[in-house]
Amino acid sequence: MALHVASSRSGPAEPATAGEAARPRPAANAPSVAAADPQSSTSAQLIRLEGELRRCTTAEALWQHLANEPVALLPFGQALVFEGAPAGRWRVAAISGLASVNRDAPLVRWYENMVTELCRPHPDAPDPVALRTFDVQAYADPDDPCSADAVLTSLLWVPLADVGQAPRAGWLLARDQPWDDAHLRLAGRLGGAYAHGLSAIAGRARPVAGLRRHRSKLMVGVALLAAVLAFVHVPLTTLAPVEVTPQDPFVVTAALPAVVERILVPPGAQVAAGTPLVQLVDTQLRSDYEVAIQKVEVARAKVLRLQQAAVSDPTAKRELAVAQSEESVATAERDYARAMLAKAVLRAPQDGVALYGDPRDWLGRPVAVGEAIMRVADPSRVQYQLKVPVADSVNLQEGAAVRVFLDAAPLDPLDARVVRVAYRADADAAGVSSYTVLARVNDPTIAPERLGLRGTARIYGEPVSLFYYLLRRPITALRQWTGV
Numbered sequence: 406m407a408l409h410v411a412s413s414r415s416g417p418a419e420p421a422t423a424g425e426a427a428r429p430r431p432a433a434n435a436p437s438v439a440a441a442d443p444q445s446s447t448s449a450q451l452i453r454l455e456g457e458l459r460r461c462t463t464a465e466a467l468w469q470h471l472a473n474e475p476v477a478l479l480p481f482g483q484a485l486v487f488e489g490a491p492a493g494r495w496r497v498a499a500i501s502g503l504a505s506v507n508r509d510a511p512l513v514r515w516y517e518n519m520v521t522e523l524c525r526p527h528p529d530a531p532d533p534v535a536l537r538t539f540d541v542q543a544y545a546d547p548d549d550p551c552s553a554d555a556v557l558t559s560l561l562w563v564p565l566a567d568v569g570q571a572p573r574a575g576w577l578l579a580r581d582q583p584w585d586d587a588h589l590r591l592a593g594r595l596g597g598a599y600a601h602g603l604s605a606i607a608g609r610a611r612p613v614a615g616l617r618r619h620r621s622k623l624m625v626g627v628a629l630l631a632a633v634l635a636f637v638h639v640p641l642t643t644l645a646p647v648e649v650t651p652q653d654p655f656v657v658t659a660a661l662p663a664v665v666e667r668i669l670v671p672p673g674a675q676v677a678a679g680t681p682l683v684q685l686v687d688t689q690l691r692s693d694y695e696v697a698i699q700k701v702e703v704a705r706a707k708v709l710r711l712q713q714a715a716v717s718d719p720t721a722k723r724e725l726a727v728a729q730s731e732e733s734v735a736t737a738e739r740d741y742a743r744a745m746l747a748k749a750v751l752r753a754p755q756d757g758v759a760l761y762g763d764p765r766d767w768l769g770r771p772v773a774v775g776e777a778i779m780r781v782a783d784p785s786r787v788q789y790q791l792k793v794p795v796a797d798s799v800n801l802q803e804g805a806a807v808r809v810f811l812d813a814a815p816l817d818p819l820d821a822r823v824v825r826v827a828y829r830a831d832a833d834a835a836g837v838s839s840y841t842v843l844a845r846v847n848d849p850t851i852a853p854e855r856l857g858l859r860g861t862a863r864i865y866g867e868p869v870s871l872f873y874y875l876l877r878r879p880i881t882a883l884r885q886w887t888g889v
Contacts, residue, residue, distance in 0.1 A: 447591070450477045454595065458602045467606065468499035471576060471599050476501070478591050481578040482557045487520055488574050495520045495575065515551040519544045520577060523562060534566040536593055538584050559583050563592050565600040574603060634872035641800050641869045641877075645793040645842070647809055647862035649854045651782030652845075655755055657682055659772040660748040668764040668779075673856075676753040676781065683767075683778055687749035694746045697739035704732035757781040758856065787853040789821055791842040791862050792833065796881070798840050800866020801826045807844040811860035819854075821846045823864070 454474055461467040468486040475484070481501075489495035497506050497513050506513060522544045523537070538561050545552040557579035564572035576596055578584075663685040670682055708728045714721035753759070761767075761779035772778065789809055793801060803826060809819040821844040830838040844862070873880075 447478060451591070451594065454478070455598050458599060461602060462606065464603060464606055465499075467599065467602055468574075469504075471595075472499040472501040475595055478595070479578060479588055481561075481580050483579040485516055485577045485579075486574065487517075487577065489521075489524075495524060498574070512551055515545065515549055516577065518546060518549075520562070520575065524575070534564050534572055536564075536589055536596070537562045538589070557581050561588070561592060563596040565596055565603060567597075567600045567604040570604070572600075573607075574600070631872070634875065635870055637871045638868040639871055639874050641866040641874060643793060643797040643800060643864045643866070645791040645797065645839075645862055645864065647789050647791045647811075647844075647860050649787050649811070649856055649858040650790045650843075651758075651760070651780070651784070651856055652786040652788045654760065654780040654782035655757070656777045657751050657753075657779045657781060659685070659774060659776050659778060660751070661685075661745065662771070662773055663687075663749065664769060664771045665767045665778070666769075668761070668767055670759045672759065672761055672764070674759050676757065676759050678753055678755050680753045681750050682753055682759060682781075683751035685749040685751070685772075687746055690742070690746040690749055694739070694742035697735065697742040700735040701732070701739050704728065704735040708732050751778065753781050755781060755783075757783045760856065782856065784856060785853055787856060788824070789819075789844045789846075789862065791844060791864070792839040793842050793864070795830050795838045795840065796878075798830075799877070800864060801840060801842060802866070806865040808863045808865070809844070809860060810862070811854065811858050813855075813858050813860075815860070819846055819851070820848075821862075 454470075454477070457474065458467060458470055461470055468488075472484045472486050475481075484501040485497055486499040487495040488498045494517070496508075496517055500506055500513075519541070523539070538559070541552060541555045541558040541560065545555070559580050559582055561578040561584050563576040563578070565574040565576060566572040576592075576599070578592065666684045666686045668682070669684055670676055670680065676682065708725065711721045711725040711728050715725050758781070759779055760782055767778065789807070791807070801823070803823050805823045807821040807823060809821055811817075811819070823842055823844050825843040827841040830840050832838050842864070
């Protein structure tokens with residue numbers, strides 16, 4: 406990586422060639438103030454630089470301006486801008502004459518090691534915000550080849566620290582001649598201006614002096630807050646989704662393997678006991694029943710014929726008993742076929758409301774013996790079904806108080822009690838494992854809510870400290886993560 410060297414007349418010099426081993430060259434003729442009015446020219450240049458740095462909107466633009474433009478005021482051969490902290494490692498952010506910094510260049514690492522050693526804290530270290538002039542041999546590694554090849558041996562370190570803050574950046578100027586007091590004053594003025602510009606870009610840090618003054622009061626407040634959290638007890642509560650469901654509904658199931666032909670009542674219809682609900686396909690059953698009727702007729706005709714012949718024919722008398730037995734078998738088969746045909750129509754066992762989904766989902770659907778098709782429930786007997794996630798199931802006890810907030814009436818909560826808690830959790834469609842909890846209202850005289858309404862319920866558990874109430878989830882997550 407070739408580093409640029411500042412020129413005396415045109416600011417940053419042309420890039421060094423690869424054969425020059427990436428070494429900074431001393432300026433041939435350092436920029437000087439105009440002979441006619443040196444003080445006026447220096448002031449004009451200073452005002453120009455301070456005006457230009459105000460237009461820098463990023464730290465990168467500010468560092469490029471700092472590395473290249475002040476050559477009009479300070480006769481340096483090389484300028485580098487560092488970022489870091491006094492207690493850590495400093496890194497080069499900009500170099501005069503270069504648009505970017507090659508982090509693997511030996512000379513860049515040599516400068517970084519030297520500045521890190523310069524700013525290393527020790528008991529005799531000077532003020533970290535003070536300007537410092539030194540020679541290369543004071544802090545450079547003598548075994549590094551760059552130390553032996555160094556030409557710009559007189560260095561000036563300018564910490565960039567705004568008022569009341571620690572240095573967050575630094576400016577290193579290198580030349581082949583010692584620095585005088587006028588240069589130090591100009592460098593300090595420029596360093597303060599660029600430090601203020603960095604604070605304007607990054608945001609001025611809020612001073613902590615006020616916090617330190619009130620540290621004792623803060624500690625007392627924290628102690629009082631901890632005492633309040635530890636000794637104030639509140640009931641442990643859990644929120645869960647809730648749905649109004651029927652109590653002890655009768656489940657209408659298929660009595661034989663068949664195919665659903667049609668649903669005879671709409672969803673939510675009021676039905677009476679004996680009302681037909683579901684029609685199963687009965688083609689085979691009806692055919693079997695008709696065949697069984699014909700078999701009975703044939704057997705009866707045979708018995709009648711043999712009864713008439715038995716008066717004079719002993720053989721017919723002997724066959725009459727067999728024919729009567731065949732008639733009994735045919736009658737039994739007919740009765741069985743009639744009973745199976747009757748099961749093709751599912752009827753309501755009690756008065757209530759038919760509860761099921763879309764009727765179109767059942768058309769042509771095969772069902773097995775015992776498969777549930779719908780429920781018939783009494784709308785006057787309802788309960789509340791809660792789905793409590795496993796992570797919140799810390800106070801699920803029978804008899805626990807429950808407050809139900811239905812979406813249809815959020816301003817009229819209902820008071821209930823837990824009557825049953827499932828012993829194991831089941832995963833829902835979203836993959837969340839939850840416990841099924843059933844609750845019923847405390848006042849049986851309250852008009853029951855409509856079946857199917859949804860909302861949110863709050864379950865109240867045993868009293869716990871406010872500290873545990875607020876930090877239960879972080880504590881649980883910490884224990885699961887650490888295993889402690």
